[in-house]
Amino acid sequence: MNEEEAVVRLTNLTRSFEQGGVRIDVLRGVNLAIRPGEIVALLGPSGSGKSTMLQAVGLLEGGFGGKIEIAGIDASALPTDGRTRVRRENLGFVYQFHHLLPDFNATENVVMPQLVSGRHRSEAETRAHEILTALGLGHRLTHRPSQLSGGEQQRVAVARALANRPRLVLADEPTGNLDEHTADKVFAEFLDLVRGEGSAALVATHNERLAARMDRVVRLHEGVLE
Numbered sequence: 648m649n650e651e652e653a654v655v656r657l658t659n660l661t662r663s664f665e666q667g668g669v670r671i672d673v674l675r676g677v678n679l680a681i682r683p684g685e686i687v688a689l690l691g692p693s694g695s696g697k698s699t700m701l702q703a704v705g706l707l708e709g710g711f712g713g714k715i716e717i718a719g720i721d722a723s724a725l726p727t728d729g730r731t732r733v734r735r736e737n738l739g740f741v742y743q744f745h746h747l748l749p750d751f752n753a754t755e756n757v758v759m760p761q762l763v764s765g766r767h768r769s770e771a772e773t774r775a776h777e778i779l780t781a782l783g784l785g786h787r788l789t790h791r792p793s794q795l796s797g798g799e800q801q802r803v804a805v806a807r808a809l810a811n812r813p814r815l816v817l818a819d820e821p822t823g824n825l826d827e828h829t830a831d832k833v834f835a836e837f838l839d840l841v842r843g844e845g846s847a848a849l850v851a852t853h854n855e856r857l858a859a860r861m862d863r864v865v866r867l868h869e870g871v872l873e
């Protein structure tokens with residue numbers, strides 16, 4: 648893979664935390680490159696640093712050593728506003744808990760990030776309806792999160808993450824809060840949608856079964872990928 652090809656390229660990524668005078672080296676030199684459209688499972692035991700790694704790639708926090716390139720841009724070298732722009736233009740996020748805005752309905756939750764990115768409202772609404780319908784929520788467009796089931800809430804969160812057609816979706820246990828049957832269904836829909844949109848994804852999970860459905864599996868062990 649040449650430099651231009653990677654959606655994300657991590658080179659010697661490190662992160663340490665200090666707590667009560669004790670230093671923990673969570674990431675000790677992580678290297679990873681993800682191709683456009685490639686869906687990668689990130690496995691590792693609890694506390695191995697999966698969320699920390701996603702935070703690094705998501706440009707959500709500082710304090711990391713090494714290099715984080717997103718779509719060929721060295722984001723680790725950018726000031727905060729530059730990182731925000733790279734994040735908005737390239738990344739979508741799905742978390743274990745949906746983090747939807749409680750006072751806004753499903754459509755509005757999916758419209759919001761598009762408005763922030765400068766899309767016109769009518770276009771954003773069309774896109775929200777298209778993507779929510781693709782996820783089987785055509786009959787739930789005006790429901791608020793509290794009026795939706797857990798699986799439906801998580802589908803709205805998936806729609807929100809994909810709304811801006813991100814090059815890379817970052818997902819942290821995206822179905823970890825759902826029962827097994829619903830998790831399997833929502834996860835299959837998530838994968839279909841990501842594949843259909845041609846986005847790449849990095850998905851942290853404990854679930855080997857879900858991991859096996861992705862294109863590649865990487866494992867965090869003692870601060871490095873194996």
Ligand SMILES: Nc1ncnc2c1ncn2[C@@H]1O[C@H](COP(=O)(O)OP(=O)(O)OP(=O)(O)O)[C@@H](O)[C@H]1O
Pocket residue numbers: 664665666671673691692693694695696697698699700
């Ligand atoms: N802000 C912080 N301050 C101190 N330690 C932290 C901080 N954030 C994370 N850690 C530590 O870093 C380690 C990795 O945490 P992280 O949440 O990345 O693991 P994880 O693999 O995502 O775990 P899980 O699967 O349980 O979600 C843990 O030991 C955690 O306690």
